[in-house]
Amino acid sequence: MLYLSFFFTVALAVYTVFIHREEKSKRHKHRLSQVKGELDGLSMEAQDEAAVKSESALGNLLKNLFRPLRRSFTRRLQGWEETRIEHKLQQAGRPFNMSPIDYRILQLSLLILLPVLFGGYSFILGVGIGFKILFILAGFIAALLLPGYYLKLKTRQRSRFALRELPDVLDLLTVSLEAGLGFDSAISKMVAKKEGVLAGEFRRCLEEIRLGKTRREALTGVKERLVLDEMKVLISSILQAEKLGIGLVQVLRVQSHEVREKRKQRAEEEAMKAPVKMLFPLVLFIFPSIFIVLLGPAAIQFIQVFSNNKP
Structure with missing residues (x-):
């Protein structure tokens, strides 16, 4: 379980970094292909077709691996649910070009993977059986909340842009x-x-x-x-x-x-909120450090003086 958790953690971290870099590279290549298409006189449909053909080998491999699961979800996913997920994906900018079926597969994968990872970490820490159950439940809760939170985060990011x-x-x-x-x-x-x-x-x-x-x-x-x-x-x-x-x-x-x-007006409002937001870091982190620097030597001298005056 220890090695399995470590392997899945490293694999998930590497895949996350790789897919983020690939998404940025894909946006840059898509923009360059648009400019080149405009210079060469290509139509927008031809540019989109070329972009589809240039999908990553990793994405094609994952699609082939999950093809049987996709067929099963296609038969079971109801129309209203597919419409709801499609609307959320469109608002989020369709990250990683996900379809509603891909989103459901992602949710199922996280429901299997995260409890295993959290359970493995509980074995690594050597906690009791009660804490192990809590770790596994935390993995289930994280698996349920993370996909929706990610879509909301991407939606807010698109709105800001x-x-x-x-x-x-x-x-x-x-x-x-x-x-x-x-x-x-x-x-x-x-x-x-x-x-x-x-x-x-x-x-x-x-x-x-x-x-x-x-x-x-x-x-x-x-x-x-x-x-x-x-x-x-x-x-x-x-x-x-x-x-x-x-x-x-x-x-x-x-x-x-x-x-x-x-x-x-929004910028002025944020500027008015800045002093209030700065108050908590000042009180919790900066003021204690200043007090230690200013009063620390004096406190040490007082301690030394009183200790020397003792009979």
């Missing part, structure tokens, strides 16, 4: 519309010039429009995939302006100003 990119995207759309381009053409121009969360979502929006969805349905999909209040207000304003025949340039300019004002 999208909020950071939103003012520049709105400015670029406004300039394109003022230059005489239509809204779809302005989005296409923005997607070609920008890279990031918003550019990826609007790129998907354009693809859905080309595949037959209405503009309202495609933009509503963008609003649902991004957990961001500013984005919901923006999409609702665009759809309302399109319905009422209002000019989009003024709407986008107002939205850009409001987003920048909210970002400024």
Whole structure:
């Protein structure tokens, strides 16, 4: 059990580091392939097809290993549950290109692996049977909570990136519309010039429009995939302006100003919270160290003086 726990821990750590580096490398290669495709005149569909063909050998190996399990989950996973997981994965940016079946397989793997690891650690520590049971229960709880927590973490990260990119995207759309381009053409121009969360979502929006969805349905999909209040207000304003025949340039300019004002107010709010957040480290770590440095020598001298004065 000791060697098994050590092996699984090292393997999990190595795989985590490797897959993180591979994901970053894949994003860089995808961006380079987009630039090369634009220079060579390749279409977006051809670029996406090339990106699919260049998937890692490790990912293909894992898919082949878990293929029987995938078939079993495909038969058992209900439609409403698959839709719910798919929605969460889309909001998180589909990490590691996971499907709902892959997510369920990950949950099952963690439910088997983490209790074994925690149980192995309890044997290493040599604790009693009660603590061993607690360790195994902690492994089960961690296996149940970690996948959902990871998706929430990725969703918040995407929301922060999208909020950071939103003012520049709105400015670029406004300039394109003022230059005489239509809204779809302005989005296409923005997607070609920008890279990031918003550019990826609007790129998907354009693809859905080309595949037959209405503009309202495609933009509503963008609003649902991004957990961001500013984005919901923006999409609702665009759809309302399109319905009422209002000019989009003024709407986008107002939205850009409001987003920048909210970002400024949010920064001021965080600055106001900073002194309160700094209070606890000051009291717990910095002040005791200062007291030890300042009062320590004096305390030692007092002790020496009183000890020497004793009869």
